[in-house]
Amino acid sequence: MEIDFVVTWVDMEDPKWKEDFATYSGKIDNTKNEVAESRFRDHGLLKYWFRGVEKFAPWVRKIHFVTCGQHPDWLNINHPKLNLVNHSDYIPEKFLPVFNSSLIEIYLHKIPGLSEHFVYFNDDFFIINNITEERFFKNGLPNDIAAFRLNFGLSLWSKCLKNNIRIINKHFDKKEVLKRDHDKWYDESYGSRGRLTKRLSFYDKFITLRTPHNAQPYLKSTFEEVWEKESEELSAMSVNRFRSPKDYTQELFRTWQICKSDFNAYNTYQNTKMFPLLFKAEKAIKAIKDQSYSLVCINDNEHMRNYEQTMARVEEAFNSILPDKSSFEL
Template sequence: MITWVDMDDPKWKVDFVKYSGKIDNTRNEVSEARFRDYGFLKYWFRGVEKFAPWVRKIHFVTCGQKPAWLDANHPKLALVSHSDYIPNEFLPVFNSSLIEIYLHKIPNLADHFVYFNDDSFITNHTEKDRFFTDGLPNDIAAFRHNFGTGLWTKCLKNNIKIISQKFDKREVLKRDHDKWFHPSYGKKSRLTRLLKPYGEFITLVTPHNAQPYLKSTFEEVWNYAGDKFTAVSINRFRSPNEYTQELFRTWQICRSNFNPYNTYKNTKMFPLILQSNEAIKSIYDQTYKLICLNDNAHIRNYTQVMQEIEKAFETILPEKSEFEI
């Protein structure tokens, strides 16, 4: 499954202006980087076809958009509009967090699914057991520092409030000690060991890349806190009082519905404002199975950086996929 938006679509522009006023690069929730697309989507489909041919179905989630080159009749493709699964009273929506918390309501979604944002790509051969083993998602259970007072940090703290209400940290870590302190985590488990005696949950590390989920996890969390999700669904743009997909991931881990796996060993998020050269090299060298190209409105030499990234993708994925007309 992948979510995508075309900010050059005339209808999208009209709706955006109606509800927000304008693009504002001083505010992350309405910055250009949150919505712009440089044409890399075709490499996402090429990567799936070449490096993950086992994928059974792709749910392509948009506000009703479709790139002109995409074959809507491909048997593996399902075009999903926000109106297909999000209540109409909350549409149109420009808030990725809201788009994500309703994912389980997508028609015909399998119980086992992998969720991609459109800035994440498969760049090397990736087997199904990278995401699931024995029917459970592969994931890393480790705490992280949660500094700052920004919007995203506040949302992560909202998530943890629900987790702390539902689960006892000491019981979870005792029950699943081997999962939380798995040797494959390496240095990532240091903070978890340090905080083991303390009773409060904090935010887990967030790999910020393709994430395996059980649909049943979403259903269970909604049964527990659905009233809270419905209340914040009026937020057409990101706001500090809402929840993110990390809540469902953390719930899944606290439920023991995961296998320990250090996702960082073959997954990398590149903030392009700081690591554009490293990102480009990683694509050429196919260093990782999965990469995330994290955009920012203040990237220097933006056009040049994007052109270099495109050249790198074209080197490893030059052939059209069957998803392209």
């Protein structure tokens, strides 16, 4: 089984990006999440993403590095495992330029040369310990957790997740799915995260599934099927250059996979952890140094104090476990 990685990145200091951003938005506004600085700024940690992949996941077939035509100066663009992907290579030209990560993600299956089995990363997801193909896929299917969560629809992101579920309920019968895949939905490894699923067993409709904020395994054919069924809805949201409450997200494709039974029951939280640096910087730094997990998410926030000092310490932690240049660096 050949497995690819897809990672997205942006350099907000790039003059062309700044020009395009100003044309369509005006300015960075930290009071609005969709145009906040934390959504676009580069932490300077990308080289550790590549170092982690090379050291801890050398089995990856290809890395598809997705940007709006940018790449850091230190990147070895001639690396045999690297595929530089411009948004214009796979997103229809009429929707470009785009600053909406959800739009960038719903077209991933169009990336030239992408394998059927791929893992999607944001650039703040890092591999910090040995990890195997079986962490992401087993017997040709993605590993994932099928469990419900509450969603009151208050934030923009929560509203988008509700949009996803509307589509899911249009195509899948919850009681039939849970009956067919009882063992997957009620797997003991989920622990307390499976309680709400049991409590809502009587309810006829799907609600939002748990959304682990980590590297996500996908089947390319899932994207193709969802687009075949819902091209009108997905095309309509593609006009949103910035995040919108009318968006669909990559969670639509993940949930579709689960509802089709195209997954293995797996508690992804057991070896993955998200650290919001606004609240948990010290824990994040310790987890990196101790290599406490296979995967960590180092989540930025526009309201974080002492940003420069904190990121310097995070970089020091990464350098303590990944001090050597990778072959992806010049």
